[in-house]
Amino acid sequence: MAVTAREIYLTRYPEGLPAPDSFVVKKRELPPPQEGEIAVRVVWMSVDPYMRGRMNPNVKSYIPPFSLEEPLDGGAVSQVIASRHKDFAIGDYVVGFNGGWRDHWVGKPEMFQKVDPAMAPLSTYLGVLGMPGLTAWAGISQILKPVEGDTMFVSGAAGAVGSIVCQIAKLKGCKVIASAGSEEKCQWLRDELGVDIALNYRDYKNSTELTKALAEHGPKGINCYFENVGGMHLEATLNVIAFGGRIALCGMISQYNNAKPEPGPYNLINLIGRGALMQGFIVSNYAHLALEFFSEMAPWVGAGKVKFRETVYDGLEAAPKAFLGLFSGENTGKAVIRVAPDKV
């Protein structure tokens, strides 16, 4: 069975923010699966901020840069259409770190999980029950370790990870101060997700102004900070970090499209006097906790204690637009692309 895939390539390595013409769709006939491989049709694909890092050719990171000679790649939920792997049968739904940015994929299903479309909507395996959910849960449970009554600040709070962080923090008894980029997002955070304070960061010109707001709403200092944004947010938090405070460094999306790196915060030295911790992490550090995560998160989602929102884009060709929306603040909650209908 030969399949023609549509695959998205980078046309060049972008400097600064990528543009729509940084991407191109190409067609390619896929080989049939070899022993140990599967062929899938992609149903949902994910765009995530970390992918921007892979678009820099010279950065040494935990995953290699994308090649211009191969399609982009990323997380996807797919359905098996041919299998030469004993664990996967035709019709199975799978979630994996490969298969995104295209509509068909053939390869070894390393780190793939089978998922049940009856248990939760398939797209949630890319969001609240997937990598962003594990990221939020692990940052809280493994790094921030809030105790009841702690004040937690969350930047990028309306994003795929941040919105889950806010809700877990509330379930753990924290006072939650959330930062997002529009009034509409702030309203959603307050009214739907139950955060105590939602700040529209566009109202604050610099870290001094944001510091004032944090000091006002967190008079005992910030015990926990879940960092998705960097820049002004980090500097303001370091001004008001509580003694023994913890910072989970998950992302710095404000920096990803800088052609030249920005300097770090002027007040990093505050970590010393406050005896505070800053721990960087990527979700794969905590892959071994995926089952523990799932067993805590799935019931919360099922009971409506953790809500989620998706910004859905239709069709593979919309993937670049969805990706660029991560940096312009277009998306609320998890951005996903419906590449094909769940069932054929």
Add this chain to the structure above:
Amino acid sequence: MAVTAREIYLTRYPEGLPAPDSFVVKKRELPPPQEGEIAVRVVWMSVDPYMRGRMNPNVKSYIPPFSLEEPLDGGAVSQVIASRHKDFAIGDYVVGFNGGWRDHWVGKPEMFQKVDPAMAPLSTYLGVLGMPGLTAWAGISQILKPVEGDTMFVSGAAGAVGSIVCQIAKLKGCKVIASAGSEEKCQWLRDELGVDIALNYRDYKNSTELTKALAEHGPKGINCYFENVGGMHLEATLNVIAFGGRIALCGMISQYNNAKPEPGPYNLINLIGRGALMQGFIVSNYAHLALEFFSEMAPWVGAGKVKFRETVYDGLEAAPKAFLGLFSGENTGKAVIRVAPDKV
């Protein structure tokens, strides 16, 4: 019994590096000790980098700024000359966080410890067996947690804290890369303290050059970094920090005399991809471990496994010079001032 004390005051809050005339000695008649107080003659006093922070009037920190109306203060080893406290008798030697920057002191001996001049030279209770020793030990045992074969980088390595860090790291089986500010210091670090590599940081113009040296000598990356200096040292380390690396943020002496704060490192984001930790601390966070520290460190010092060097200044009037020497790199090991002979 009335005692006239000589006490050192700040003449003004310094901007940038203090000057000799930032300090003045004044005489004052001390009141006799009240109930619960002791009077002491100061034998040894300490100058430490953290004191620079207390010379800024507006900085919120873990200890309040020095007042211009009162003498400076700090760690000292003293001998009791009058006591109205049940735990202290005339003739006892004590080490405490008060009594420095003067030759006599009267007050409540809070957090004072009695020390035995027969067990170790009195000045060591200000150094290897005192606050700098506990700082080094706690940063390693509580934050860096090296495992055998780890590469540890130590900045300010010839200083009071750094020189002890280097030796504990060797005892724990690390490869130690040390940075100091002169060839003479580097030679001492190599020949006497047994570090594997000693770098004279004045040979490196910027973080790029220092990064190259660290990559050459620590080809598997830096697992542990004991930070005393800040600036270029931190930025270079973040370029080569190993996956899962730990940074103990103890001091940033390169920043203390800046009238304007310097920006933080441009590559803080590396903490994310490397899953690395940065933990700030001050020694008082670990005061509860003082006995555990002492029981491990005293035998090491007794057996010559941890060596120490002191830069000794004679006479109270030399205290400002000793203090300024902390920032110019004049001192090797612990800087102490012999205010009076051990025995009268």
